[in-house]
Amino acid sequence: MRADESAPIRVLIVDDDALVRAGLTLMLKGAPDLHIVGAVADGGEVEGAVAEHRPDVVLMDIRMNGLDGLDGIEATRRLRARTGAPEVVVLTTFDADELVFRALRSGASGFLLKDTPPEGIVEAVRKVVAGEPTLSPSVTRKLIAHLVPEEENRRRTDARQVLARLSEREREVALAVGQGKPNAVIAGELHMSVGTVKGYISRILTKADLDNRVQLALIVHDAGLG
Incomplete structure (x- = not known):
C-alpha cells in the first residue's frame, strides 16, 4: 500500500524501443494523477531504477533485446521477490503470447497489449495500485489453451492441492477472485464487509x-474452477 494515497502514482517504464518509451511517457503525462519517474531500456536496469525512483507501478516490456539478456519475465521475477516491490504490468504485442502467462506467474499484476488506448493504460495503472488485476478473461483463456495437456494436468493437480489447504469460506472467496469479481461484489454475494473480504484474501495469499490476487486467480483457473 502506498504511504500517501493522495500523491500521484509513480510509474517506471521499461522497454527497449525508444519510440515506445517516448510514446508511453507522453501518453501517461496527460493523466494528472500519474507521474513518470523514469524510463529504462533493459531488464538489467530495472532493480537499480526501482531503488532510485521508488515507483508504485512498473510497465514492463516482455521481450527485450538488452545487452545482458535479461527479459521482462526474469526482471519481473527478480523485482517481485524484493520486499516492498512495486506492482508490475507487463506489455506485449500478442494477446496469445505464452510469455505473458509466465510473466503473470512471476508476480506481475496483469498485462496490457501495446495497442491499448491511452485511457485503458491509465486505468490499468490505477487498478493495480488499488489491488485490482488488469487481466482480460478472453486473453487468459487463450493463454491457458496454449499449455500442453501434460503441463495443464500437472498445474491442475498442484492448484487443487493449494486450494485444499484453504477453509471452506476461504475457497469461496478464492473462487470469486478467480471469476474476476471485485471486492465489493464478493462482499455482497458472500454477505460480508469489503474489509472482511480483503482480510480473507490476505490470509489466502x-x-x-502467493504474491497477489492475479496469481490466486490463475490458481483457480488451473484447478478448473474459474
Missing part, C-alpha cells in the same frame, strides 16, 4: 504462498 499467505496460506498459498
